[in-house]
Amino acid sequence: MxxxxxxxxxxxxxxxxxxxxxxxxxxxxxxxxxxxxxxxxxxxxxxxxxxAQDELLVYAMELVKEQAEARIKRVAAENLPPKEMMLKILLEIVPTTKETMAEMEVWFAFTAHARHKKDVFDASHDGIFTAIARLIHYLDEMKLFKKELDKDVETEKLYAIIDGLALHAMLEPSRVDRNRIIHILTSHIHSICKEEQENSGVGHL
Amino acid sequence: MxxxxxxxxxxxxxxxxxxxxxxxxxxxxxxxxxxxxxxxxxxxxxxxxxxAQDELLVYAMELVKEQAEARIKRVAAENLPPKEMMLKILLEIVPTTKETMAEMEVWFAFTAHARHKKDVFDASHDGIFTAIARLIHYLDEMKLFKKELDKDVETEKLYAIIDGLALHAMLEPSRVDRNRIIHILTSHIHSICKEEQENSGVGHL
CATH class of the missing domain: 1.10.10.60 (Homeodomain-like)
Known part of the structure; x- marks a missing residue:
């Protein structure tokens, strides 16, 4: 064809x-x-x-989503240790490269634009919440997730951290740079995982 | 006059x-x-x-900031116990009322608009990072902040949680409602405070 x-x-x-x-x-x-x-x-x-313009914008936005999903699937297939995989997947969402920063800019502009055209666009369901819920569930299955924590709370919290960091990386790129994002995410992943996994220190997942 | x-x-x-x-x-x-x-x-x-239109938009945006700052100052002057004060201040930033949701909508629309007019607007420095750094510092002064945590990391993380939750409250108001926001923030404040302060349970600050 x-x-x-x-x-x-x-x-x-x-x-x-x-x-x-x-x-x-x-x-x-x-x-x-x-x-x-x-x-x-x-x-x-x-x-x-x-x-129509809206049809084109929806298609362009869908393609952003598909690209991010494809990258996440590739990382998930790499057979990395769980915490390392988790960090690598989160770094496909929070912008730390020219490509992902452009995706964030487009998502942000598009979402603001779409707020007043709800019949055409649905910007809210971008699949990241589901992806993060799966990552937390996976940590738990691997017996890495701290027993005293609540999976639902930690999913919502990590989802907020991801999108908050993404926003700040876009708005304040000099403070919230790639190294700082990696530092914050590494520290957070360790904070939700069991102590015995933390012997190697924060800098080494 | x-x-x-x-x-x-x-x-x-x-x-x-x-x-x-x-x-x-x-x-x-x-x-x-x-x-x-x-x-x-x-x-x-x-x-x-x-x-000019830009002059009006800048003034309108400044007023959003001033209103939020005035509310935060009022809460800070209430002499509440530290963790209760912290939650109450954070709830002046994350939208949980009609008024704060309108502020978030205006901030979001304005920031997206301002991205391409950098000479006129500076949307990035909205003072919330500084306010959160102060709250973390205050918890530490009150001997409530967990010794093993890093103040800088926790400031950036809480700042991301606040803006991430604000974004999700706006985009997915049915899932991220007032009760859920209070639950997540309460749980987070407890997670950065010392154990001995947590005897009364998550629901009671």
Missing amino acids: PKLVDHEKRKKQIAEATWRVILERGMEGATVRNIAKEAGLSLGALRHYFS | PKLVDHEKRKKQIAEATWRVILERGMEGATVRNIAKEAGLSLGALRHYFS
Whole structure:
């Protein structure tokens, strides 16, 4: 099905042009006209793939999600020790690279934009809460999770830490840099795991 | 100085009209024209107080900050036991009422809008990090803070929890409701305080 593949490939190129426009000019710059120009397409050609701006924005946002999910799945398949895997997965969500920072910027701009268009967008269910609940459950299955802690509370807390750090990494990149994010997350993972696992110190998962 | 008082009062009314417009129509609806209409003023009259849209938006945002700071100061002056005071202050930041939820919505819309206008706005320094650092320091002075914890790490973590919960309260209000927020924050405050203070149980600070 070469036609279909080309179609999907072209849609992805347009989505990537959309991210670049959002990154440079914010959501108010993400007009169909600007996106077509960035993608090197005519307005008519772009409309062949997306008939409305909202349709294009939803697709571009879905692609951000899919990329993050694919990276998380790859890390999960690496067979790392549980705490190391957990840190590596969380570092695919909190922005510490140019790529993940761009995803965060796009997510933030898109979510603010979508607040007033609830019929078209649903920005709230991005799957991260579920992913974190699974990680906490996995720690527990591996007998690493501290018995005295509540799994539900720790899931909500870690979810808040992840999105709070992501927000601060975007807004205050000089204070909340990659090293600080790794330090905070490493320390937090240790704090919810049993003592006997902590002999090697905070710096070494 | 009745003239000056009237001037400030009128500016505040315009700022409040700005919030209502942002809440209803998002940042893209926050035009000078719409705000004048919401405030019941002519465009000319509004321009007497604010010569440009950005100037008005900055003032409206400053007022959000001032209101939150004033509430926090009032709580701090209440002479509550340290952990109770800490919870009450954090509940002035994480939205659990109609008023604080509106502040969060305005902050979120404003911050997304300001990302691409860095010369005019500085959304990053909202004073909450400093307030949280002070709270952690105060717990330590009161000999309540766990010796084995790092104050710097716990400040950054609590700051992330606060803003993460605020974000989730806004995006998923049915799951992250007032009771859940109180439960998570209470549990977190206990987790950073010494054991001997925890005899009365999580539900009772």
